[in-house]
Amino acid sequence: MKPITLEDLNAASKADFVAVLANAFEHSPWIAEAAADQRPFATIAELLAAMIQTVQQAPLDRRMALIKAHPDLANKTQRAAGLTADSNAEQNGAGLDQLSDAEYAAFERVNTAYRNKFGFPYIVCVRRHTRDSILRDFERRLPNEMAKEIEQSIAEICRIAALRLDQLVSGGERLAVNGRLSTHVLDTHSGKPAAGIPIELIEICALGKNRVIARAVTNADGRTDQPLIHGRPLPIGQYELSFCTGLYFAKKQVPLSDPPFLDRIPIRFAIAEPEGHLHVPLLVTPWSYGTYRGS
Structure with a gap:
């Protein structure tokens, strides 16, 4: 899909604005809805900052719902059921659709351990990682306390959103994400x-x-x-x-x-x-x- 210019996004109806940015944050159009009311944005960085602020100021139950809206990594059942186009492209780009048996076993082990401890999916911006570094990151984060891991998950979600926004919106200075x-x-x-x-x-x-x-x-x-x-x-x-x-x-x-x-x-x-x-x-x-x- 061709990116929309920031100028056109600022001028769009609220419904069209939300439609473009609805999945910048996975299955969470409420973040785009809040940003729509803060227009116009002078830069894409300003738009991203407004969306991140909406997430950070949201009540805990809404932030938890945002975390739980994300799929597990390299989960065969979820992949068969269908991921969002963005999640599918991101996981495929990291090679998570081409795992060896040993890699599938490793991902299943850490996914299960993580969910058993925290009750929500492990989230990482996979476009910043290889398969090996994702598995290392799993191991580093498993000992975290709940509050720290919620904070880390939100930070990774914001990184994912920044990369999606970089692909969705053009005009002016690009985000420093590449x-x-x-x-x-x-x-x-x-x-x-x-x-x-x-x-x-x-x-x-x-x-x-x-x-x-x-x-x-x-x-x-x-x-x-x-x-x-x-x-x-x-x-x-x-x-x-x-x-x-x-x-x-x-x-x-x-x-x-x-x-x-x-x-x-x-x-x-x-x-x-x-x-x-x-x-x-x-x-x-x-x-x-x-x-x-x-x-």
């Missing part, structure tokens, strides 16, 4: 950018299969035409960048051993800042390579 991962390859043997090197970005998974997140080929500047991840958060987790350098040096007619000493170079790294800008370059010769953390 990150960027980029790379470049410098051929330090020739002192020039390395063009034509195939790259794969792989998500490393402890219990399931590793996932290829992106593929690209370096351009004349030794960079990819687009960042490897952009326009969304950088999911917290472990990754590998794989660079096919052997064929590149062979095409350059650089003398190589047979087989090449360095044919495919893997660089493993971690992402910890979903809204950050992370640059992971490769400096390479036929016999050595290096990297560093850039931004």
Whole structure:
């Protein structure tokens, strides 16, 4: 669906305003209804702040209803019954529709333990996480007291809403909810950018299969035409960048051993800042390579 401009949203009827933003907060159009009465908004950030304030000032029973409106993560029964389009897309984007048997068992175990303790579903902004980091977050939060976990759940709901709002409304300065991962390859043997090197970005998974997140080929500047991840958060987790350098040096007619000493170079790294800008370059010769953390 094409985003609506903030100008058009401010001018819309209350019914149309609510229809656009009804599911920014899962199954809770009352939040959009309250925001509609506070128009006009000068920025999307101002709109988000008004909606968050409505949630934070709501009585406890209404905040609990908001928490309980969310589905469990990776729950086969709930997925079969049908999730909202937003929840389905968010869970699929994190690979929760492609779990291994071991991952399903792990999610079932922590979902059950969490519900048994707190009486409501575990909520996390899955677009900011990999499967492994979601499971780690489960374990970190299970020891929490009830009041702290209610507060944490509301904070995660507001993060989810911010990302949904970023997709629903355009105009003016965007919300600071997305990150960027980029790379470049410098051929330090020739002192020039390395063009034509195939790259794969792989998500490393402890219990399931590793996932290829992106593929690209370096351009004349030794960079990819687009960042490897952009326009969304950088999911917290472990990754590998794989660079096919052997064929590149062979095409350059650089003398190589047979087989090449360095044919495919893997660089493993971690992402910890979903809204950050992370640059992971490769400096390479036929016999050595290096990297560093850039931004």
